[in-house]
Amino acid sequence: MSSTPEKRAVRKSPAERAAEITEAAREIALEAGLTALTLRNVAARVGVASGLVAHYQPNMDALVSSTFAAIVAAETQEIAGLLSQRPNPSERLGLLVETLLDNSRLDVTAIWVEAWTLGRRNETLAASVREQMDAWQKVFQGVVEDGNATGAFNVSDAAAVAWQILGMVDGLNAQSLVRWDGVNDRGTHLARAVEGMVGAVRGSLQTEPRA
Amino acid sequence: MSSTPEKRAVRKSPAERAAEITEAAREIALEAGLTALTLRNVAARVGVASGLVAHYQPNMDALVSSTFAAIVAAETQEIAGLLSQRPNPSERLGLLVETLLDNSRLDVTAIWVEAWTLGRRNETLAASVREQMDAWQKVFQGVVEDGNATGAFNVSDAAAVAWQILGMVDGLNAQSLVRWDGVNDRGTHLARAVEGMVGAVRGSLQTEPRA
DNA sequence: ACCATTGTTGATCGTGCGATCAACAAGAGA
């Protein structure tokens, strides 16, 4: 039989151990949600005693909210990077809508939705949620303002419209969490809706750069 | 001093007691969320022993999902009733958008969002969520199809568009759960977006019947 | 080779959860 894995964990530097815990928390959250972030769960994944996890964190609420922030911020930056490669606002907005609805980030969506409710009882997390939402909104707002300057869009309140688009995307993603089936033209329909909101020409938000 | 409230509960008929438990569950869910629906919580509100609640329910998952269904179905019917009083599809869709975003139903929204995540670990609840979402979608679809018949809208796939509008509304509501401040023109912006999606004339979805 | 530093353990406490069930008592029918 394989040796029982109850060996004493090798001694590591605080920075290294902290990184391990952070990474384990990230994986657990993506696989099983923020609710699964328990002392014992994280400890088991790292392969240490539960007390050690507690030793590296002020409390679990903090680990939950920092894990949420890490996961979500990474996604925001990744997509912001993709955007910067597109030449004009219409293509950027189209890419944004298309990318966010491609169902390849359902795990992150699940974490968003969970954070919205968990935030009611975890003030640290709630603050983190607001912060990350602001970051996303700024991404959208930047694109809308660019389109306004170009003349491709016609929006009086770019900030408000950015919030709206963000909310719409979040809602459609959350929906696909429960009802993955049925609708498939999601990107196209949403593009039509966004066009209506930003005052763009109907069909100008292409999903592919050229069909 | 007031008498200590540890008196034996008066004996009631099963139907009456069951109704009390159902109602207490409803109140708790609206005030503190589905997570607060515990045996002891419900029992305390009704004023009985915890065992009695368990006696009237197969298990807590069932109580959670039936409470969710009761709350949400009531809202659906209430709004469907309001809709039927409006004369044409444009006004109906406008009323729908306006009513759902008026922030007077944040408690129900919170329950929706909570149910989306709780459904991952409570299959009974997940089924209930899908059922209630279908009901909402049908309401939207009916309005869209009416508008199509009238000529007010121009939609090829009414079902898909209905799902989209539903998702957008849900997302914006969930957003206002965390970020209540900031945007105020929500109804107007969403109306613009929906117009783009259903192919209606810009500005035809009035928020007020006549301005 | 020794020792002080410090990363690590794991038992332990208090809390809250769902579920179970023998015992109890209120009330209706005889």
Next chain:
DNA sequence: TCTCTTGTTGATCGCACGATCAACAATGGT
């Protein structure tokens, strides 16, 4: 008035959680 049905109790079990901390052991500096 007696009795039997049945609504009701509350202690109890097993489990999981966050948090705490004395004891332990690996390691690097001397």
